[in-house]
Amino acid sequence: MKFAVKAWSNGRARAGVLHLGSCPSPIETPSLLLSTRKGLPVFISPDLLPSLPSPDSHLLQVSPLHFLEGLSPKTISSVGGLHHMLGLHDYGLAAVARDSVNCLPECDSTNKLGASFETPCGRLLIKPVEYMEMISSLGPNLWATLADEVPTWVSDKRNKTSVDRTVRWMDECIALGPAGGAVFGAVVGGSSIEERGRCAQEVARRNVSGYWIGGFGLGESMDDRPALLNAVTDILPEEKPRLICGLGLPGTMFNIFCDKGVASGIDLFDSVYIYHLTLGGFALTFPLDGIDKKKSDFQLSDIGVDHTKINLRAIVYRKDASPLVKSCSCYTCQNHTKAYINHLLNVHEMLAQILLEIHNTHHYLGFFRSIREAVKAGKFEQFRRQFLESRRDCLSTAAAANA
Amino acid sequence: MALRFEILGRFNRARAAQLTLPHFVCQTPLFMPVGTQGTIKGLATSQLEEIGCQIILGNTYHLALRPTSELIDELGGLHKFMNWPRALLTDSGGFQMVSLLHLADITEKGVTFQSPVDGKPMLLTPEESIQIQNRIGADIIMALDDVVKTTITGPRIEEAMYRTLRWIDRCIAAHSRPHEQNLFGIVQGGLDPVLRDICVRGLVDRNLPGYAIGGLAGGESKDSFWRVVAQCTAALPEDKPRYVMGVGYPLDIVVCSALGADMYDCVYPTRTARFGTALVPEGVLKLKHKAMADDTRPIDPTCACMVCKNYSRAYIHCLVTKDAMGSQLLSYHNLYYMMKLSRDLHTSIVEERFPEFVCTFLLKMFPEGNVPEWVCNAMEVAGIDISSCCAPFSSSQDLES
Numbered sequence: 001m002k003f004a005v006k007a008w009s010n011g012r013a014r015a016g017v018l019h020l021g022s023c024p025s026p027i028e029t030p031s032l033l034l035s036t037r038k039g040l041p042v043f044i045s046p047d048l049l050p051s052l053p054s055p056d057s058h059l060l061q062v063s064p065l066h067f068l069e070g071l072s073p074k075t076i077s078s079v080g081g082l083h084h085m086l087g088l089h090d091y092g093l094a095a096v097a098r099d100s101v102n103c104l105p106e107c108d109s110t111n112k113l114g115a116s117f118e119t120p121c122g123r124l125l126i127k128p129v130e131y132m133e134m135i136s137s138l139g140p141n142l143w144a145t146l147a148d149e150v151p152t153w154v155s156d157k158r159n160k161t162s163v164d165r166t167v168r169w170m171d172e173c174i175a176l177g178p179a180g181g182a183v184f185g186a187v188v189g190g191s192s193i194e195e196r197g198r199c200a201q202e203v204a205r206r207n208v209s210g211y212w213i214g215g216f217g218l219g220e221s222m223d224d225r226p227a228l229l230n231a232v233t234d235i236l237p238e239e240k241p242r243l244i245c246g247l248g249l250p251g252t253m254f255n256i257f258c259d260k261g262v263a264s265g266i267d268l269f270d271s272v273y274i275y276h277l278t279l280g281g282f283a284l285t286f287p288l289d290g291i292d293k294k295k296s297d298f299q300l301s302d303i304g305v306d307h308t309k310i311n312l313r314a315i316v317y318r319k320d321a322s323p324l325v326k327s328c329s330c331y332t333c334q335n336h337t338k339a340y341i342n343h344l345l346n347v348h349e350m351l352a353q354i355l356l357e358i359h360n361t362h363h364y365l366g367f368f369r370s371i372r373e374a375v376k377a378g379k380f381e382q383f384r385r386q387f388l389e390s391r392r393d394c395l396s397t398a399a400a401a402n403a
Numbered sequence: 404m405a406l407r408f409e410i411l412g413r414f415n416r417a418r419a420a421q422l423t424l425p426h427f428v429c430q431t432p433l434f435m436p437v438g439t440q441g442t443i444k445g446l447a448t449s450q451l452e453e454i455g456c457q458i459i460l461g462n463t464y465h466l467a468l469r470p471t472s473e474l475i476d477e478l479g480g481l482h483k484f485m486n487w488p489r490a491l492l493t494d495s496g497g498f499q500m501v502s503l504l505h506l507a508d509i510t511e512k513g514v515t516f517q518s519p520v521d522g523k524p525m526l527l528t529p530e531e532s533i534q535i536q537n538r539i540g541a542d543i544i545m546a547l548d549d550v551v552k553t554t555i556t557g558p559r560i561e562e563a564m565y566r567t568l569r570w571i572d573r574c575i576a577a578h579s580r581p582h583e584q585n586l587f588g589i590v591q592g593g594l595d596p597v598l599r600d601i602c603v604r605g606l607v608d609r610n611l612p613g614y615a616i617g618g619l620a621g622g623e624s625k626d627s628f629w630r631v632v633a634q635c636t637a638a639l640p641e642d643k644p645r646y647v648m649g650v651g652y653p654l655d656i657v658v659c660s661a662l663g664a665d666m667y668d669c670v671y672p673t674r675t676a677r678f679g680t681a682l683v684p685e686g687v688l689k690l691k692h693k694a695m696a697d698d699t700r701p702i703d704p705t706c707a708c709m710v711c712k713n714y715s716r717a718y719i720h721c722l723v724t725k726d727a728m729g730s731q732l733l734s735y736h737n738l739y740y741m742m743k744l745s746r747d748l749h750t751s752i753v754e755e756r757f758p759e760f761v762c763t764f765l766l767k768m769f770p771e772g773n774v775p776e777w778v779c780n781a782m783e784v785a786g787i788d789i790s791s792c793c794a795p796f797s798s799s800q801d802l803e804s
Contacts, residue, residue, distance in 0.1 A: 038721060040728050045735070047709050048447065070721030075697050079715060087713025120725070318470065321478055335448065335486050339478055340441075343470045347440040350727055354447065 001142055001182035001209055003029075003241040003267075009380035012233060012265035015372050018241060020092040020141045022083055025055040028372055029241065029267040032365060033061035033094050035101070035275050038071075039086040042275060043350070043357040046087065051331040051358065056365045059092045061245075061270055063099040064134035069121045073137035081139030094184075095135055095143035096212060097126065100246055100272040105149040105218075107158075112165065115146055128169050132176040140181055144212035144243070145170040147186035152219035159190040162215075163199045170206065182209035184243055191220045193231045200235040210241040213266070217246025229264035243268040262371055262380065274364055278356045281313045281345050283324040284363040288370050310338075312356070317342040330362035331355075404612045405542070406585045408644050412753035415786035416636060416663035419752035422644055424542040425583055426482060427489040429457040431644065431665040432748040434656060434741045435492060436673060440465045441485045444673055445731040446738070448487050454708070454735065455742035457489055458542070460668050463496035463535055464503070468519065472538035480540030491541035492668070494648075495532045498550055509549055511566065529573040533586070537579050545615065546574040548589040553623035560593035567591045568605040575609060585612035587646060590635050593618060594627045603638045613644040616664070620649030625777040629658055633784050636663035653682065653744055657764055658778055660748050661757075661785035672741050676733035679723035682740040684767040688716070690733065695720035708739035758787050765792040 002019040009015075016029040039062050040046055049057065062082065067073075079085045082093055098105055102120055109116035114127035131146045146169045148162040166188045174183055185203035189196030203211060213232055220228065225247075236242060244266045261269060277284065286308045310317075310324070323333035324341070332341075332355040344352035374383035407423040422429040435458045436443050436451075443451060443459065451459065461481055466472060478484050481491055500507050500514050507516040513528035529547040536544040547570055549563035571588050578586050588606035592598030606614055616635045619628055632647060636659075639645050646666035647659050656667050672682060679691040683703045689695075690702070698716040710719075710732045722729030751760035761782070765774055772794025782789045 037726050037728065038718075043727060045447070045450065045728070045731050046713065047450065047453075067721065069725070070696055071717060072697070075699065075717050079699050079717070085715065085718050319474060319477060331447075331449075337478075337484075339470075339474075340484055340486070343440075343484075344442060347465070347469050349440055349442050350445045350731070351442045351447065353727075354445070354731075 003210065003239070005238060007376045007378070009375040009378045010263070012230070013262050013375050013380045014238075014265055014267070015375040016241065016267055018092075018267075020059075022090060022141060023055055023058050023092045024090050025058075027055050027059060027092065030262050030269065030368055030371055030375070031056060031059060031267070032269055032271045032368055033059045033243070034361060035099065035271050036060050036062050037102070038062075038066045039082055039088070039093070041357060041361075043278065043353045044361070045354065048331060048354070048358060049088075052362055053365050053369075056368065057361065058090065059094060059268070060088070061094050061096060061099070062138070062140065063097055063103045064095050064131065064138060065097055065103040065117055065119050065124070065126065066099070067134065067138070068119065068124065073133050077137040081137070083139065092142075093138070093140040094243065094268075095138060095140040096243075096245060096270075097131065097144070097146060098149065098214065098245060100217060100270065101275060105147075107148065107150040107154065107162070110148050110165075115148055115169075128172040129176065132173055132178075135173075135181070136178040139178070142182040142184055142210065142243075144184045144214075145173040145186045145208075147188050147212075147214045149188055149215045149218060150190050152191040154190065156192065159192055159195055162188050162190065163195050163202075166199065166214075167202045170203065170208075174206065174208070184208060184210040184212040184241075186212045186214050187232055187236075188215040189228075189232075190215055190218075191224055191228060193227060196228055196231040197235055200232045204236055208240070210243060211236050213242060213244040214246070216244060226260050226264060229260065229266070233265040238265075241267045245270040246272075262375070263384065269368075271361070271364060274357065274360045277309065277360050278353050280311070281352070281356070282309045282311050282360075283341075283356055284309050284360050284367075285325050286367075288363070288366045312338060312341045312352070313345050314342075324359050325363065328359065328363065330359050332359040332362075404585065405581070405583055406612050406644075408613075408642060410642070412755065414752055414755070414757040415661075417661050417752055417757055417785065418663060418665065419749045420644070420665060422665070424458070424490045424585070426491070426542050427457055429490060430746070430749045432656070432660040433457055433666055433745045434672075435460050435666065435668040436738055436741070437462070437668055437670045438485075439670075440469070441481065443734070443738070444677070445727065445734055448485065450735060451487070451738070452489070454739045455746065456738065457745075458492055458666075459487060459489070461491055461493045461539065461541060462499055463493045463532065463539065464499035466493075466539060467496060467535050472535040476538035476540070480538075482540060490543070491539075492543040493536045493539050493541040493545065495545045495547040496527055496535065497532065497547045500527060501550065509563075509566075511569075513547070529570040530577040533574050533577040534579070537584065540580075541584060543585045543587055543613065544578075546571050546586060546588050548591055548617055550589075550591060550618050551593060553594055553618060553621045553627070555593070560591075560595060561598055564592045564598045564602050568602065571606060571609055571611075575611075587611060587613040587615050587644075589615040589617035589648070590639075591618050594623060594631060596630075596634055599631060599634055600638060603635060607638075607640060611643075613646060614639050615646040615648050617648050619647065620651055620669070625655075625775065626780070628655075629662065629777055629781040632659050632664060633662045633781065653741070653764075654768065654778065656744065657748070657761060658781045658785075661761060661782060661787055663785075672737040673734045676737045677730045679729070679733065681719075681733055682737045684764075685770075686768055690716060690719050690723045690729075692720075702736055703740070706736065706740065706743075708736050710736040710739075758789075761787055762789055762792050765789055 007015040106116040148165040185208040317338040320338040412419040532547040549566040681688040701711040
């Protein structure tokens with residue numbers, strides 16, 4: 001794996017390039033890791049994956065814990081590792097234990113021996129040795145070390161312990177590590193700036209290829225995030241990539257968490273947000289260049305409308321023969337209408353989720369492309385402000401109309 | 404009439420043909436997957452095209468409920484609504500009604516039932532069924548028939564057969580788009596050859612674009628099943644397509660094709676996929692089985708589909724029944740298998756090697772030579788020599804599918 005920062009904007013935000021052995025083209029950052037279940041997207045069939053923009057759609061996030069049911073490390077190794085098992089030879093695979101959907105850190109049962117997770121197989125305690133056995137058989141391009149992630153409401157003592165454990169496990173994982181695959185050292189620290197800083201310093205001392213920033217999306221407030229993130233990124237060496245999980249949990253507005261993450265110097269993001277959107281029957285619709293409707297275009301029918309996304313279950317779409325987003329070139333928008341997706345949702349057909357996941361992924365990847373362009377042009381702060389302002393305009397106009 | 408049926412090759416009763424429909428030129432024999440609610444579960448239209456699907460079935464009952472035939476009509480018909488560029492067939496809605504609704508009852512007027520939405524008493528008449536199907540816009544539409552289970556005996560069967568004939572006239576009268584949609588009649592009559600014969604003649608008199616053999620694929624024995632198909636295909640006109648409804652298993656399709664049938668539909672390939680079962684030349688492969696967890700071979704080494712080219716049984720095993728992707732991949736493979744079977748049937752007849760194909764098929768499925776007796780009997784009537792596939796002392800076990 002090779003990574004280099006190519007441009008900066010407004011302090012910490014950076015655009016970079018990531019080279020992975022299996023990916024034919026280099027991947028520009030900030031970039032998304034697409035969520036998978038057992039290596040394949042939750043809904044998008046592997047033969048429809050190539051319809052997504054390339055090469056940005058070629059980074060997949062995999063949790064080794066997904067393979068605990070039904071597939072032994074021996075079998076995975078005998079096939080030649082995960083790339084072969086999935087038939088995705090020109091994709092980059094990033095292994096992280098936590099997937100924010102099915103494999104959730106369960107800190108109460110975590111102990112000095114291993115990290116506890118709630119998984120579809122029940123609650124499991126994963127020790128570094130077991131974790132590394134899975135990583136070795138999977139053979140991902142990059143992988144995060146095992147971490148003890150705790151929510152923000154634990155005691156200071158528990159939080160300190162989580163940092164100590166995470167650093168210790170990192171050393172164990174590295175020692176047990178396979179020859180190939182780039183190691184991303186895990187950084188935790190909860191909602192304590194000191195602990196975040198301490199952890200970052202310890203990890204920065206190790207010979208790792210990049211950093212996985214965990215412990216977010218576990219109860220911290222939106223306002224606290226920038227400070228916590230900066231406490232970490234200010235310490236971590238600039239030239240190595242930073243990967244984060246858990247910023248996109250339900251209830252957060254994508255652009256706010258995203259822009260905070262990019263603004264703090266994060267390079268790789270998970271995309272759990274897409275999964276939740278898709279399950280809810282939502283399609284992303286916001287304009288990708290950040291310029292939203294002018295105030296004068298606002299209509300009464302826009303009251304209560306969220307200009308980020310639409311909910312295809314709404315009756316208003318029953319006869320709407322237009323695509324989800326007019327200018328969108330994704331498979332779904334090129335082939336199907338809002339009316340059809342509305343029908344599929346009503347009759348509980350899986351094709352609805354497949355089509356929505358394709359569109360949402362496509363759209364979100366497009367958003368990241370806009371972010372990258374803004375950073376490369378040194379205009380990220382401007383881009384960010386424009387986006388926030390246009391959202392604020394819509395909300396306040398809607399509020400005024402409601403009054 | 405809105406179709407052309409041109410026979411390109413034969414072997415005794417079996418035929419390979421080109422069926423030209425308003426939306427697509429098809430090759431028969433062919434299998435039609437069932438897309439109940441305007442979609443084949445878990446598969447996109449581009450995938451269905453790649454797999455080679457030619458005609459897809461839509462269920463009138465379900466579509467009339469949601470999103471309603473009026474809405475489909477308003478949006479330009481079902482082809483446009485689901486963006487399926489090839490052919491569509493809709494059934495009459497009658498069968499679903501009788502099988503899904505507890506209090507459905509059949510009278511001369513039509514099928515009376517309780518609306519599943521609000522419990523109000525409703526009536527599906529032959530006229531209403533055709534009007535709904537006219538709005539949906541499929542290339543082939545089915546007459547409303549009075550269908551009875553083959554396990555029932557007595558005067559009900561005769562009553563149903565005659566009523567089916569009376570209803571076909573009402574269907575024909577109500578059909579407002581005969582130049583765009585082909586109305587097929589359905590032969591009823593239970594397992595009684597006399598009744599079946601009367602029904603065939605009555606339908607043929609009406610000079611319909613095509614004919615279906617209905618009322619089978621229920622609980623009847625395989626022996627009864629093939630005899631009814633054989634009788635009907637012998638009596639139905641040569642130059643029109645013959646559709647055996649609700650069939651089915653690959654073996655049944657091969658036998659019926661040998662006897663002269665052209666079209667089939669069944670939920671089996673996609674439904675069994677959702678239970679973790681794959682269709683293979685040897686029969687079926689149950690991916691849920693523990694033995695699959697370490698099996699790194701593809702589902703079918705001879706299959707060219709993207710599932711068999713990329714995935715091992717072990718990987719599919721860890722997906723099935725737990726992740727939606729498992730159903731998707733298995734449905735893809737199973738439909739690919741059925742489409743390949745259709746292509747093989749057509750091509751082997753055209754290339755004058757149909758008996759060889761049948762023997763190869765049977766040998767793979769019954770390597771010990773234990774071809775079921777009903778298949779042997781049917782093949783004898785079809786004039787196909789399968790002695791090379793049958794063990795010298797073949798036991799007469801009926802294949803319990």
